Amino acid sequence: MTEHSLWRFSRALHRAINERQYDDLEAVIDDDVDWAVYGPIDMFPFLGARRGKEAVLDVVKRIADSVRVHRFDREKVMLGAESAASMMRYSLTALDSNKPISLRLAHFAQFKDGRLSHIRVLVDTFDLVEQVLGRPIHLPRMAS
Amino acid sequence: MTEHSLWRFSRALHRAINERQYDDLEAVIDDDVDWAVYGPIDMFPFLGARRGKEAVLDVVKRIADSVRVHRFDREKVMLGAESAASMMRYSLTALDSNKPISLRLAHFAQFKDGRLSHIRVLVDTFDLVEQVLGRPIHLPRMAS
Numbered sequence: 016m017t018e019h020s021l022w023r024f025s026r027a028l029h030r031a032i033n034e035r036q037y038d039d040l041e042a043v044i045d046d047d048v049d050w051a052v053y054g055p056i057d058m059f060p061f062l063g064a065r066r067g068k069e070a071v072l073d074v075v076k077r078i079a080d081s082v083r084v085h086r087f088d089r090e091k092v093m094l095g096a097e098s099a100a101s102m103m104r105y106s107l108t109a110l111d112s113n114k115p116i117s118l119r120l121a122h123f124a125q126f127k128d129g130r131l132s133h134i135r136v137l138v139d140t141f142d143l144v145e146q147v148l149g150r151p152i153h154l155p156r157m158a159s
Numbered sequence: 160m161t162e163h164s165l166w167r168f169s170r171a172l173h174r175a176i177n178e179r180q181y182d183d184l185e186a187v188i189d190d191d192v193d194w195a196v197y198g199p200i201d202m203f204p205f206l207g208a209r210r211g212k213e214a215v216l217d218v219v220k221r222i223a224d225s226v227r228v229h230r231f232d233r234e235k236v237m238l239g240a241e242s243a244a245s246m247m248r249y250s251l252t253a254l255d256s257n258k259p260i261s262l263r264l265a266h267f268a269q270f271k272d273g274r275l276s277h278i279r280v281l282v283d284t285f286d287l288v289e290q291v292l293g294r295p296i297h298l299p300r301m302a303s
Contacts, residue, residue, distance in 0.1 A: 121267070135235060137283055
């Protein structure tokens with residue numbers, strides 16, 4: 016049985032972020048990849064949309080400059096023939112402040128010939144913003 | 160071919176929220192359902208974890224008291240035999256302020272005998288909070 020493309024992509028991505036070794040990642044990304052991570056790009060310029068392998072490798076390098084992955088738990092996963100969706104919980108360290116960050120995300124990925132061709136990532140952004148700010152944002156209560 | 164449980168659940172949920180008709184929803188929820196919507200529960204008390212059909216029906220009633228669904232687009236969907244994951248974009252109206260809210264969410268759902276038994280929902284919370292506050296939250300730029 017062939018290994019699902021998700022596992023190869025996941026290993027390559029984490030190797031890129033933690034070891035700054037990008038060759039594995041380069042090999043598993045389609046030239047014309049369509050990439051988007053939804054979130055506040057004013058605060059985190061490495062969020063947002065990217066098109067094409069060059070742009071995606073560049074943004075992963077920026078992520079690698081900003082955080083290190085300590086651990087991740089794949090809480091949910093669904094695999095299709097050339098698609099995958101996961102909900103994941105990450106424990107990260109912010110490299111500038113050395114502070115721990117934990118975040119939850121969901122991704123929907125599409126592969127073509129084993130390479131990532133399309134991905135959408137949703138992050139629990141409010142929680143993330145509060146952690147990076149290092150203080151809670153005061154919120155009014157909107158409903159009872 | 161039998162209709163996937165996701166579609167029946169989705170129709171029942173939207174009927175519950177928009178028409179406050181809960182009988183369809185009651186029929187598609189497992190008695191011991193394990194339910195969680197991640198997000199800032201201080202601001203939105205109807206987010207968070209609930210266990211059991213009663214608690215879930217109660218929280219859906221609170222959601223129905225707070226918002227109306229205008230439209231939703233299911234941007235991504237993956238279906239398993241008794242599981243489903245989607246990424247969705249909603250256009251809502253907040254009933255107290257009559258303001259439009261758009262939000263993106265991802266859910267991972269498990270069904271048992273056609274009834275929802277487990278669900279985890281991730282919401283693009285930061286964007287949501289800003290919309291409900293009606294103003295942007297000032298954020299420092301964290302990386303270049």
